[in-house]
Amino acid sequence: MSVHDELTSVQRCLDDLFRSVGRLEQQLGGGGLEMRRVRTDADHLRESLALLREAAPGLGQPRRPDLVTIPDTPYDSTLWTDSDDEGLGARDRHAP
Numbered sequence: 312m313s314v315h316d317e318l319t320s321v322q323r324c325l326d327d328l329f330r331s332v333g334r335l336e337q338q339l340g341g342g343g344l345e346m347r348r349v350r351t352d353a354d355h356l357r358e359s360l361a362l363l364r365e366a367a368p369g370l371g372q373p374r375r376p377d378l379v380t381i382p383d384t385p386y387d388s389t390l391w392t393d394s395d396d397e398g399l400g401a402r403d404r405h406a407p
Contacts, residue, residue: 314367321360328353 312320332353339346 318360318364318367325353325357325360329357 332349336346336350341347341350
């Protein structure tokens, strides 16, 4: 079985656990210390599985690079005083 299949299987089991814990809370009440511990432990398992999915190579969502904001204001024209206009040739020459 592949890692992806194993993680999916564990996720299904955790989903079943959460449903069972929810039913148990309804029957026993959620205020007791023991019930809160079971709920907290189940939450920790879910968080741990999410971290494991992110850490597993090739299984997490494809990560996009951080976006860079480009301002709408015009650039300083002195940045291009020593360059030619690409494709247009030099300023003081004519195209052949």
